[in-house]
Amino acid sequence: MIKFDDNTSLRFASLTMASTMQNIFQTAKIKDLASDTVEVTGKTGLTTDHGVPVSDTDNWLKVTNGKYSGPSLLEDQIAREKIHRFDHERIPERVVRNVSSPPAMLRLLTSVLEHRRSMPAEALRMATSRVFDDRASKYTLASVLTDPNRTTPTFVRFSTVQGSRGSADTVRDVRGFATKFYTEEGNWDLVGNNIPIFFIQDAIKFPDFVHAVKPEPQNEVPQGQTAHNNFWDFVGLQPEASHMVMWAMSDRAIPRSYRMMQGFGVNTFTLVNREGKRFFVKFHWIPELGVHSLVWDEALKIAGQDPDFHRKDLEEAILNGAPPKWTLGIQVIPEEREHDFEFDILDATKIWPEELVPVEEIGEMVLNRPVDEFFPETEQVAFCTSHVVPGIGFSDDPLLQGRNFSYFDTQLSRLGMNWEQLPINRPVCPVMNHNRDGQHQTRITKGRVNYWPNRFEAGPPIPQSHGGYVEFAQKIQGIKARVRGEKFQEHYNQAELFLNSLTEYEKNHLINAFSFELSHCDDAQVYETYTKLLSTVSLDLAKTVAANVGGQINESPIRQPHGQKSTALSQLHYAPKKPTIKSRRVAILLADGFNGTEVSMIGAMLKASGAVPFLIGPRRGKIYPAGKEVGGDGGVVVDHHFEGQRSTMFDALLIPSGKESADMLKASGRCIHWVREAFGHLKAIGAIGEGVEVVRRALKMDVTQLTFASLDDNTVTSSYGVVTTGSYKVTSAAADALEIVTG
Numbered sequence: 058m059i060k061f062d063d064n065t066s067l068r069f070a071s072l073t074m075a076s077t078m079q080n081i082f083q084t085a086k087i088k089d090l091a092s093d094t095v096e097v098t099g100k101t102g103l104t105t106d107h108g109v110p111v112s113d114t115d116n117w118l119k120v121t122n123g124k125y126s127g128p129s130l131l132e133d134q135i136a137r138e139k140i141h142r143f144d145h146e147r148i149p150e151r152v153v154r155n156v157s158s159p160p161a162m163l164r165l166l167t168s169v170l171e172h173r174r175s176m177p178a179e180a181l182r183m184a185t186s187r188v189f190d191d192r193a194s195k196y197t198l199a200s201v202l203t204d205p206n207r208t209t210p211t212f213v214r215f216s217t218v219q220g221s222r223g224s225a226d227t228v229r230d231v232r233g234f235a236t237k238f239y240t241e242e243g244n245w246d247l248v249g250n251n252i253p254i255f256f257i258q259d260a261i262k263f264p265d266f267v268h269a270v271k272p273e274p275q276n277e278v279p280q281g282q283t284a285h286n287n288f289w290d291f292v293g294l295q296p297e298a299s300h301m302v303m304w305a306m307s308d309r310a311i312p313r314s315y316r317m318m319q320g321f322g323v324n325t326f327t328l329v330n331r332e333g334k335r336f337f338v339k340f341h342w343i344p345e346l347g348v349h350s351l352v353w354d355e356a357l358k359i360a361g362q363d364p365d366f367h368r369k370d371l372e373e374a375i376l377n378g379a380p381p382k383w384t385l386g387i388q389v390i391p392e393e394r395e396h397d398f399e400f401d402i403l404d405a406t407k408i409w410p411e412e413l414v415p416v417e418e419i420g421e422m423v424l425n426r427p428v429d430e431f432f433p434e435t436e437q438v439a440f441c442t443s444h445v446v447p448g449i450g451f452s453d454d455p456l457l458q459g460r461n462f463s464y465f466d467t468q469l470s471r472l473g474m475n476w477e478q479l480p481i482n483r484p485v486c487p488v489m490n491h492n493r494d495g496q497h498q499t500r501i502t503k504g505r506v507n508y509w510p511n512r513f514e515a516g517p518p519i520p521q522s523h524g525g526y527v528e529f530a531q532k533i534q535g536i537k538a539r540v541r542g543e544k545f546q547e548h549y550n551q552a553e554l555f556l557n558s559l560t561e562y563e564k565n566h567l568i569n570a571f572s573f574e575l576s577h578c579d580d581a582q583v584y585e586t587y588t589k590l591l592s593t594v595s596l597d598l599a600k601t602v603a604a605n606v607g608g609q610i611n612e613s614p615i616r617q618p619h620g621q622k623s624t625a626l627s628q629l630h631y632a633p634k635k636p637t638i639k640s641r642r643v644a645i646l647l648a649d650g651f652n653g654t655e656v657s658m659i660g661a662m663l664k665a666s667g668a669v670p671f672l673i674g675p676r677r678g679k680i681y682p683a684g685k686e687v688g689g690d691g692g693v694v695v696d697h698h699f700e701g702q703r704s705t706m707f708d709a710l711l712i713p714s715g716k717e718s719a720d721m722l723k724a725s726g727r728c729i730h731w732v733r734e735a736f737g738h739l740k741a742i743g744a745i746g747e748g749v750e751v752v753r754r755a756l757k758m759d760v761t762q763l764t765f766a767s768l769d770d771n772t773v774t775s776s777y778g779v780v781t782t783g784s785y786k787v788t789s790a791a792a793d794a795l796e797i798v799t800g
């Protein structure tokens with residue numbers, strides 16, 4: 058950490074503050090980043106990059122006669138430095154995955170979490186991770202997966218794939234779920250997705266796939282979606298993509314939140330235990346809040362209304378004391394069982410059905426700290442699948458083998474040489490080797506040698522007995538050829554398995570997604586080829602989609618359906634064990650004359666249960682409860698105007714009692730639209746007293762036979778998610794009701 062003497066001038070005040078803040082950093086990575094962290098405050102004085110105080114930031118040095126400006130001088134090193142820095146602010150975008158979350162640190166295990174809410178804000182900067190116990194030690198010697206007494210700081214970056222930087226969050230797309238664990242044995246990067254499989258089997262196809270999915274070369278459209286000729290052309294001619302296309306057209310591709318999606322390492326990795334025995338492994342992240350999605354109409358609207366929805370959602374939850382949490386699971390297959398399955402366990406277009414290989418839960422992580430600055434952290438973080446630690450290794454999965462080359466390679470063009478030394482990328486454990494020099498070398502290594510062996514015995518290799526990484530001695534035999542394994546040739550069974558495992562409404566969403574996307578293709582050859590291919594997955598599905606989009610089917614598909622299901626494929630399987638409204642956004646719609654006591658009690662109750670209530674009114678300013686004079690004392694300041702936020706931004710809607718308020722809401726077209734839209738998007742709706750009439754007015758146009766569930770007769774469930782009561786009486790019942798309908 059930089060130290061300054063007592064005479065430090067004003068300009069160093071913030072640096073010194075950052076230095077004292079170090080005391081509150083508790084994890085190794087936070088401490089490490091602290092040495093590069095400064096804070097800009099009102100007291101901060103400006104300096105050049107080389108530390109010279111700057112007295113004028115507004116006027117380039119000129120030759121002047123006092124009256125006219127005169128020519129600017131090249132001599133002005135302050136101006137030139139400022140422009141030079143500006144000229145080089147941008148770095149190349151990632152070739153894929155440009156829309157990303159403000160990532161965060163995380164930790165594993167609950168014990169600390171329960172104390173977290175009462176901690177001061179700074180405590181949120183602590184990020185640690187732990188496993189439950191040493192149950193995974195039968196599979197691996199990796200301490201990060203087996204040592205319950207250790208905490209591991211971790212960095213997470215969520216992303217979309219198709220769109221360029223700045224495109225909307227809620228588009229239909231696969232989400233990236235990339236984690237970097239700063240372990241005591243070096244960095245381990247688990248670079249995953251929210252879908253357990255991938256479009257292709259062999260890394261050599263990746264550039265073709267990415268070219269096809271990205272905006273088309275002749276006009277650079279579309280942005281943020283796969284609904285175009287080239288994508289469907291490619292996947293129609295590449296049957297190995299069939300399974301992944303089913304997932305991409307399902308609700309998984311429009312998550313409600315990054316906090317409510319699973320994560321998967323996708324590729325098959327290996328674990329090695331202390332006895333030298335090897336296992337194949339797939340990694341899973343299971344969200345505490347369950348797996349939830351938007352409905353398509355909602356996703357489309359949010360993309361326009363709040364394109365940064367997912368990133369803001371993540372930050373809001375962390376800052377509101379509801380840090381998202383995932384359980385870490387592993388599926389493990391011992392080496393000798395590698396060939397026991399119908400599919401090849403090294404084929405990344407296949408899942409390992411949980412009925413065959415159960416998920417073992419070994420730890421958890423909590424994402425509890427947003428980054429301080431986007432660029433140096435989120436943008437400069439560089440993940441590499443090749444970053445593994447002792448006890449974790451690779452398999453011959455041909456997608457993984459290629460990824461191991463690609464990530465390392467891509468960082469060079471994005472970040473330049475020595476990118477591992479950037480603060481967000483460097484490990485917390487010591488780094489010492491004889492690699493030297495190159496652009497952006499920041500490490501200064503003392504001593505006379507930069508080679509091994511040397512006469513000082515400085516920087517020797519670390520033997521396996523002392524923790525050195527040793528590759529598993531895998532037996533290999535064969536010929537050199539461009540091939541894939543035999544079982545890699547089957548592409549449809551698991552696509553059908555996925556379809557069979559969905560609920561009816563999930564299937565309907567899938568049909569609508571196919572219909573939307575293929576309708577956007579204007580080349581008949583493209584959509585006809587795809588609907589024909591779909592016949593092999595499911596004739597029924599193909600018929601429905603083909604009828605919608607004008608495609609063709611194959612009446613005699615090349616495969617007999619197997620009819621099997623796997624329970625863990627429907628999102629319903631991941632509903633939280635106990636429904637919760639924690640971190641859910643609840644809009645309370647009100648106008649002058651609302652029931653003040655009721656609203657303040659409900660607001661308090663919602664906050665107590667971890668939800669985030671928002672007051673929405675006809676004006677952003679004070680709104681007055683019944684009995685208070687408008688413009689006088691005692692109003693409440695609402696959070697948003699009806700127009701400023703839409704129902705799409707919220708999970709639930711509540712309309713309190715109060716005659717005047719309800720009359721106003723009933724007469725407002727915008728409010729009626731709020732209720733109707735919330736209903737159409739399957740949001741929970743609650744109404745009290747006169748507020749019930751607002752809901753009835755809004756919904757009678759849609760639903761003639763709608764029967765609301767009413768709290769008055771203790772009925773709290775409704776297939777429509779609408780709950781009403783004559784008056785606000787029992788707060789706990791209301792809480793339960795909201796909890797049920799929102800959960």
Ligand code: HDE
Pocket residue numbers: 151152153154157214215216232233234235248249250254255259260261263321322323324405438439440455456457459460463464465467468
């Ligand atoms: Fe990536 N992928 N990928 N990928 N990928 C990149 O690396 C690549 C694949 C994934 O937040 C790039 O740093 C190849 C599967 C994520 O910074 C690049 C292949 C999965 C991220 C790259 C794949 C992923 C990337 C671009 C086929 C799920 C964002 C920028 C063999 C398990 C990481 C970068 C972040 C990013 C290559 C397939 C996940 C070019 C060659 C499968 C989450 O290196």
